[in-house]
Structures are given as C-alpha cells and as structure tokens.
Amino acid sequence: xxxxxxxxxxxxxxxxxxxxxxxxxxxxxxxxxxxxxxxxxxxxxxxxxxxxxxxxxxxxxxxxxxxxxxxxxxxxxxxxxxxxxxxxxxxxxxxxxxxxxxxxxxxxxxxxxxxxxxxxxxxxxxxxxxxxxxxxxxxxxxxxxxxxxxxxxxxxxxxxxxxxxxxxxxxxxxxxxxxxxxxxxxxxxxxxxxxxxxxxxxxxxxxxxxxxxxxxxxxxxxxxxxxxxxxxxxxxxxxxxxxxxxxxxxxxxxxxxxxxxxxxxxxxxxxxxxxxxxxxxxxxxxxxxxxxxxxxxxxxxxxxxxxxxxxxxxxxxxxxxxxxxxxxxxxxxxxxxxxxxxxxxxxxxxxxxxxxxxxxxxxxxxxxxxxxxxxxxxxxxxxxxxxxxxxxxxxxxxxxxxx
Numbered sequence: 247x248x249x250x251x252x253x254x255x256x257x258x259x260x261x262x263x264x265x266x267x268x269x270x271x272x273x274x275x276x277x278x279x280x281x282x283x284x285x286x287x288x289x290x291x292x293x294x295x296x297x298x299x300x301x302x303x304x305x306x307x308x309x310x311x312x313x314x315x316x317x318x319x320x321x322x323x324x325x326x327x328x329x330x331x332x333x334x335x336x337x338x339x340x341x342x343x344x345x346x347x348x349x350x351x352x353x354x355x356x357x358x359x360x361x362x363x364x365x366x367x368x369x370x371x372x373x374x375x376x377x378x379x380x381x382x383x384x385x386x387x388x389x390x391x392x393x394x395x396x397x398x399x400x401x402x403x404x405x406x407x408x409x410x411x412x413x414x415x416x417x418x419x420x421x422x423x424x425x426x427x428x429x430x431x432x433x434x435x436x437x438x439x440x441x442x443x444x445x446x447x448x449x450x451x452x453x454x455x456x457x458x459x460x461x462x463x464x465x466x467x468x469x470x471x472x473x474x475x476x477x478x479x480x481x482x483x484x485x486x487x488x489x490x491x492x493x494x495x496x497x498x499x500x501x502x503x504x505x506x507x508x509x510x511x512x513x514x515x516x517x518x519x520x521x522x523x524x525x526x527x528x529x530x531x532x533x534x535x536x537x538x539x540x541x542x543x544x545x546x547x548x549x550x551x552x553x554x555x556x557x558x559x560x561x562x563x564x565x566x567x568x569x570x571x572x573x574x575x576x577x578x579x580x581x582x583x584x585x586x587x588x589x590x591x592x593x594x595x596x597x598x599x600x601x602x603x604x605x606x607x608x609x610x611x612x613x614x615x616x617x618x619x620x621x622x623x624x625x626x627x628x629x630x631x632x633x634x635x636x637x638x639x640x641x642x643x644x645x646x647x648x649x
Contacts, residue, residue: 257306265303294417302447308413336398338377349405433495459534469496539586546636
C-alpha cells in the first residue's frame with residue numbers, strides 16, 4: 247500500500263512519551279514531527295481504524311487537511327470538507343493549544359466559528375448540527391456518541407505561528423472496550439490486578455514481538471497482559487503465578503474474554519508456579535518475549551517508614567534478580583523482556599531499585615534497550631506515574647544478544 251499523501255496526527259494519551267514510544271515500536275516508523283506536546287504527525291501507510299485498536303496510548307488519529315488557515319477562511323475551508331457528506335451535516339471543533347502557540351482560541355471563539363460554519367452550510371440549503379464545546383477539546387465519548395467519525399466530522403485545530411493547521415479525526419481509541427475489559431471482567435484483585443489494560447497493551451507493543459511469537463507473563467495476576475495479548479492477536483501466550491487464586495482468576499477472565507470477543511483465536515496456557523521454578527516447567531530457549539509487571543511490593547499508602555521502604559526494595563531486588571536468572575535460560579537468543587520496576591515515593595524524593603538491579607542484569611548478559619532515541623529521552627526507561635501515587639512504574643526493555 248503506498249504511503250498517504252498527507253500525514254496523520256496521533257493524539258497521545260496522558261503519558262505522551264510512552265504513547266510515542268509505543269507508536270514507534272508498533273509501526274516501525276522512524277520519522278515524525280511534534281505538533282503539540284501531545285500530538286505527533288506521522289506519514290503512515292497503515293489504516294488508522296485497525297491501527298488505533300492496536301495501540302493503548304493513542305486517543306485519536308486524524309488526517310491532516312490544511313495548513314495556514316486563518317480565522318476569516320475557517321468557515322469556507324471547513325465547509326468544503328463538510329459539503330460532500332450525505333444528509334444532515336454534523337460537526338464539532340477541538341482546539342489543541344501549546345504553551346508557545348501565538349494563535350489562541352477560547353471556547354467562546356470556537357462557538358463563534360462553529361456558528362459561522364453552521365450558517366454557511368444553511369445558506370447552501372443544508373441541515374447542519376454543530377456539537378458545541380464545553381471545553382476546547384471534545385472528549386472521545388462526545389465524538390463517538392455524536393458520530394463525528396463515521397457520519398460527521400471532528401475538526402482538530404492546532405496553532406501554527408499566527409494561523410492554524412486543520413485535521414479531521416478518522417479513528418478513535420476503543421475506550422468502551424478498554425473499560426469493559428477493565429471493569430466488566432468477572433475476576434479482579436486489587437493486589438494482583440491493578441495493571442490498566444491500556445498500559446498492558448503498551449507493554450506488549452514495546453516488545454516489538456511479531457504475533458507469531460511465544461509470549462510469557464510469569465507474574466500474570468488476574469491475566470491483564472494475557473488478555474491484551476489475545477486481543478492483539480498473539481497466537482501463543484503463557485502465564486504463571488505463585489497464587490492459585492490468580493491463575494483461577496486469569497482463566498475465568500480469559501474464558502469471559504473469548505465469550506465477549508468471538509474473533510479471538512489465540513490460546514493461553516496457565517499454570518501455578520513460582521518464578522524461581524520456570525526452568526523446571528519450560529523448555530530451555532522456548533520463549534520469544536517476556537512481558538510482565540512483577541510483584542511490586544506491599545501496597546503503599548505513604549505511611550511506610552524509610553526502613554520499611556528499604557526492606558521492601560531489598561526483597562524486590564532479590565526477587566527480580568532471581569527472576570532474570572530464570573529468564574536467561576528460557577528465552578531464545580535475541581529474546582526480549584519488558585519489565586516494570588517500581589520506585590517508591592519518599593519525603594525527599596524517590597527510592598529506586600533499578601540503580602542496583604540493572605548493573606547486575608548487565609553482568610548476566612542482558613542489554614538494556616532504550617524505548618526512545620536519546621535525543622528525545624535521556625533515560626533508558628520510561629516512567630508511568632500519577633502525581634497522587636506512592637509507587638511509580640519504570641518500564642524497561644532488555645534483550646539477549648543473538649551471539
């Protein structure tokens with residue numbers, strides 16, 4: 247399929263660097279342009295509808311329409327893209343403003359533009375409905391429930407100097423499906439099932455593994471990563487956990503998933519077992535990729551003493567190092583590991599584990615591989631963290647060289 251003549255805009259999620267790293271890993275593209283702190287422009291040959299379903303960190307994909315749009319020309323330019331629509335015209339406007347943008351639009355400005363476009367359409371004898379903004383950016387739910395992708399148009403507006411760029415949303419993240427898999431599944435556990443499905447999918451994409459690869463989650467909990475791997479189309483997924491309840495929950499959730507999404511054809515193998523016994527249960531060099539969020543320690547409420555945090559980090563350091571000793575024996579040469587390492591909030595900063603863990607893993611023969619080019623991000627890992635959380639996730643990628 248030939249490359250699109252105009253680029254697509256990818257509207258990134260709450261963690262833009264994570265979202266960008268996922269896009270680069272999933273699409274194999276190497277060239278992109280930042281339009282905003284949360285929008286990148288990519289010349290992509292992949293169909294946006296299927297692609298957005300494969301990504302956990304992209305909120306919208308839009309097709310670029312025009313550059314150097316002035317406020318005076320807005321109604322005519324927008325109407326030129328609305329006129330070909332059959333029947334009643336339905337449209338909305340979303341304005342993405344960067345801190346450095348010279349051109350700015352308030353919700354009142356958007357309302358004025360929207361009404362001007364609506365009047366121009368009615369002057370042509372068309373029935374027009376404008377989805378009015380409460381905030382500068384229309385939510386995905388508003389776009390979806392008003393049919394602004396399949397029946398209407400959501401115009402995305404980005405400032406460029408003293409004028410604007412314009413794009414049209416062509417694909418939305420399936421937010422209702424993610425919510426269903428998060429909150430609708432029959433079995434969950436606050437201790438073993440806190441990983442959001444979107445992040446689980448991102449971890450899988452970071453691996454860069456083909457869908458034919460054998461995927462293992464040795465800390466599978468209630469099965470979130472395994473579920474997203476099956477949704478993504480991986481044919482062979484395996485999960486283990488030291489907790490019999492976790493394995494029972496995983497099986498229940500996967501059975502439910504296959505009942506809800508009939509197109510799933512992959513198979514999942516589950517078994518109870520400690521990570522330290524992986525080599526006794528799996529053939530040597532039989533796994534292509536390990537994607538996992540391991541045990542992150544006891545739940546943190548912000549009241550742990552420095553000594554308690556230090557003890558917890560020491561226990562996790564020992565667990566993770568032992569795990570990688572096992573991983574080295576079951577991974578194929580060239581195998582990949584996506585691994586979450588926690589860091590704990592202290593009164594004066596963070597208590598990290600990776601500073602002690604990673605040098606030990608390098609001695610074992612593992613090579614850390616940056617998820618983004620150094621020009622974009624100086625650290626080899628990416629951080630996933632909400633300000634109110636006491637535990638942050640460092641997302642690491644390790645590879646075993648072929649030789």
